[in-house]
Amino acid sequence: MTDAPEPHTTGPDRTRSVPRTPRAEVRERLLTAGARAFAEQGVHEARLDDIAAAAGFSKGAVYSNFSSKEDLVGQVMQRATNLVLRSLQELVRVDIEAADVGDVVRAAFGRHDQSAQFALLSELRGYAIRHPEFMPEFVRQRRHLHDGVRELVHRWFAAHPELDPGMPLDTFATLLVAANSGTVFDAPALDDANPGDVVAALVEAVIRPR
Known part of the structure; x- marks a missing residue:
């Protein structure tokens, strides 16, 4: 295992230094390992030493990149939220025709197995209930x-004024999120x-057409 700042070599090869892992990569690996640990073990049970080890670093790398657990x-x-939004933004474009929007939405909300993501969200929701400061x-x-x-x-x-969603757009958006979350929750x-x-x-x- 290594920490983010990796040491210089010694002995005959001491003139060469081991390349440092870019900070962005260190953070990404720690976030990935953290997401997996929190989803599988729970926030309380997950240990920073184990998260760091799973990412290939020592515990010091965690505190070099995050102020606390x-x-x-x-x-x-935040990373999980951004991944979901990027996935949707990649597929849902304004130039999609009404006849095709169902297939696009089907791909956007069904392109990945959401079980691990939902396990993480469920744990974070429970953690927030038990820890009001979060x-x-x-x-x-x-x-x-x-x-x-x-x-x-x-x-x-806005790009398709000829169409009527049958309800306020904010309500429609809320239903989309709720339908996805509810289906994943009750999938079993x-x-x-x-x-x-x-x-x-x-x-x-x-x-429907207006």
């Missing part, structure tokens, strides 16, 4: 996700229903 938890959630960060990140989905919804409908009881299919069915059922 709580800071790591918050950054893990709740504002949890709320901030969830609002960021909802705001991102609302922005996509407003942008697409729904014969592993695909969230993409459920959300796409909602979109196709609601959108």
